[in-house]
Amino acid sequence: MNFKKNILCIGAGYVGGPTMAMIASKCPLYKVTVVDINKDKIREWNSDNLPIYEPGLDELVKKIRDKNLFFSTETDKHIREADIIFVSVNTPTKTFGQGAGKAADLQYWEKTARQILANSTGSKIIVEKSTLPVRAAEAMDRILNTKNDNIHLEVVSNPEFLSEGTAIADLENPDRVLIGAKQTPEGISAGKEIVEIYSHWVPRERIVESNVWSSELSKLTANAFLAQRISSINSISALCEKTEADIDEVGHAIGMDSRIGPKFLKASVGFGGSCFKKDILNLVYISQSYGLTEVAEYWESVVNLNEWQERRFIQNMVSNMFNTIAGKKIALFGFAFKSNTGDTRDSPAIYIARGLAEEKAQITISDPEALANAKKDLSDMEENIIYERDPYKAAEGAHAIAVLTEWDLYRNLDYKRIMRSMVQPAFIFDGRNILDHKKLFDLGFNVFAVGKAPMKQF
Secondary structure: OOOOEEEEEEOOOOOHHHHHHHHHHHOOOEEEEEEOOOHHHHHHHOOOOOOOOOOOHHHHHHHHEOOOEEEEOOHHHHHHHOOEEEEOOOOOEOOOOOOOOOOEOOHHHHHHHHHHHHHOOOOEEEEEOOOOOOOHHHHHHHHHOOOOOOOOEEEEEOOOOOOOOOHHHHHHOOOOEEEEEOOOHHHHHHHHHHHHHHOOOOOHHHEEEEOHHHHHHHHHHHHHHHHHHHHHHHHHHHHHHHHOOOHHHHHHHHHOOOOOOOOOOOOOOOOOOOOHHHHHHHHHHHHHHOOOHHHHHHHHHHHHHHHHHHHHHHHHHHHHOOOOOOOOEEEEEOOOOOOOOOOOOOOHHHHHHHHHHHOOOEEEEEOOOOHHHHHHHOOOOOOOEEEOOOHHHHHOOOOEEEEOOOOHHHHOOOHHHHHHHOOOOOEEEEOOOOOOHHHHHHHOOEEEEOOOOOEOOO
16 A cells, blocks of 8 residues: 555653554554564564553554554664654653653653664654653654755654553543744754644644744643642641541632642542653753742752652551551552553552561552563562452451552442451551442441541540
């Protein structure tokens, strides 16, 4: 088949894979190829067991794979063939050198830019999909256009705003698609080509065009604002527990204010995922680099509050279980950072599990999708940790259950059966406020929820 355009995505992760699957589905005249250096990941994309779990993704990929959606490890070959290249490589927080702990580690991003340059035999559009600091496109442009020939590689910013667990729905019906381009004839023309892709299914009024720098900063700022709302409501949850106010009632009341709105006002054990903390710390580092100390301190406090909420959850468990959990079995219900994904990156459950292990607890971890990643996250502390997919088996003989992921599965369990299998007195710490606390109390549980008065049997 003769395709209208060849689109390549470098990086087959949580963003690249689903995004390209949606583009291929909506643009059947475009050939879409996803490449990655990880051979095992590409093999899984070409199998019946995809490397990531996302509702609706499996059906979408299998419908179009090998028709106009392809997965490969032959990066150099596909760079040469591509008209448009999306760059969706990992940009983690640096763990070394200048900016360690805050700045984005751009080594994979730069290697990819140089690989594109080395293998390009004609002009192309390069689309930033990875989350990058402001002005990164300028650096990429300098790398890509160092050759003294007729090849021109135009850089466009197209940040993702996906929420894991609803990524396919977010891609199919996005709040907005943001496309940032240099305000030059070449840049504007390249931006229009990316607009054309999304216009196959996204209403034109939802496709926002801006300059490159605004696009890059908008991505960091959006995640920072969302995380700030979570940290804000979590700070009030601590006050609710002291005053016997109910955080759900408070969140509902303030969410009815049209100036505030109801989203991201659910108190919990804390936020996780690959974006929030990383993007906030990137924003902190950028602010510091421009001498904006007060701005940096403000955003850093959002991360600090989140980490305090995680510590506070462990402290509440220890203090309410008679000031010791040494030798006690604790079942963790959920390890993914949120429901409907197997992703555990920066999940609060990692910190909770490590904190409980330091207190010498016996830990059993249960999760319907994230156990493989949990084993990797805790590979250095295999002693005293058991992994059990079945929550009923995980709870047998436990002194306490801690709900750390809001899977619907945990709302509908037979807690009367679970209660009978546990050591008495039995405790439930609901870190996501998804359970029927009154019903659990009536069954005999001691119930502790975030931002609510405790319900004790003694």
